Amino acid sequence: MTISLQPERELQALTSVGNTPLLEIQGLALPQRVSRSRVLLKLESANPGGSIKDRTALSMVQMAEASGELLPGATIVESSSGNTGVGLALIGALTGHPVLIVTSQDISAEKLEALRRYGAEVIFADWEASADSAENPRAVAERMAARIPGAWRPKQFDNAANPDAHYRGTGPEIWRQTGGRLTHFVAAVGTGGTVSGTGAFLKEASSGTVRIIAADPEGSVYSGGEPGRISVDGVGNTWPKELWPSSFNPGVVDEFRRIGNGETYTVLHFLRNRQGLLLGPSSGLALAAARRVAAEAPDGSVIVAIAPDTGRNYLSKAFNPQWLAEQGIQIDPHLPSLPNPAT
Ligand code: PMP
Helix, strand or coil: CCCCCCHHHCCHHHHCCCCCCEEECCCCCCCHHHCCCEEEEEEHHHCCCCECHHHHHHHHHHHHHHHCCCCCCCCEEEECCCHHHHHHHHHHHHHCCCEEEEEECCCCHHHHHHHHHCCCEEEEECCCCCCCCCCCHHHHHHHHHHHCCCCECCCHHHCCHHHHHHHHHHHHHHHHHCCCCCCEEEEECCCCHHHHHHHHHHHHHCCCCCEEEEEEECCCCCCCCCCCCCCCCCCCCCCCHHHCCCCCCHHHCCEEEEECHHHHHHHHHHHHHHHCCCECHHHHHHHHHHHHHHHHCCCCCEEEEEECEEHHHHCCCCCCHHHHHHCCCCCCCCCCCCCCCCC
């Protein structure tokens, strides 16, 4: 049976996408000068599938159903490092669409299990393969979709419904939750949907005063530099600029912050040890960037960073000493204090 996403018949799990909490983070070892700045994390792990990508998945499915691109019972075929896949699998399970996800061999065991438990079929592709290779995940997803009659490809990297989910949801929520008082917004960039959609809304709502910061991991080219190995799931890009996804609008970004893996994972472990928050590595990346921004921003700044998903997806990776050692990542047992910026 197919259940359409008409508002009056919307299913409970789908109405619970979005409206996530905003939590103030203290004890960030900031210089004295900025002690009156506030850093808040938007906890997207509160979404039913455990990540911010539930918003994207729901937005893409709703728009495709409305336009007639996605017909009742049709198969959804997407390449995803995991979270969009989980969001689509959850929505597919509730709405009668079979879901096939092309993912990376490096996917965490926990995300893989979640995909399968939601009923998705999973196949693997080479995440490192170049844009013109037949083995890269998007090429594999295209081939698979071509074999399945009526299959629909959400193409999150190329779908306006992705940034739109954040323009309509994440941005207005943050604006409301801060009473319009935020001064900076920080997000890590994968497809760029989050930073582009949320950033565009916040710029408009604040008449351009909110500063938008993109956090970028080691090995990613978004912040400049040579492509290399990326050890933060779901974010960064190693492809040349002409192949950056259309879901990312770099024009919205005022500043890119490149954060080393040691700092990202130290902040991630600080969140677990000192705040009781078990979050994914891209949350550590965004909070590490927010912390640096706070150290330089004027007193009284209100900095909101996105925490895209739960750390339960990464117990075998980010919270596993052996995996950290294999990646050459060293955690500093104390969150190192940041220097006072030159005044
Ligand atoms: N963090 C994680 C864990 C993700 O899976 C993603 C999405 N790939 C992001 C951050 C980045 O979000 P976006 O695609 O909206 O840039």
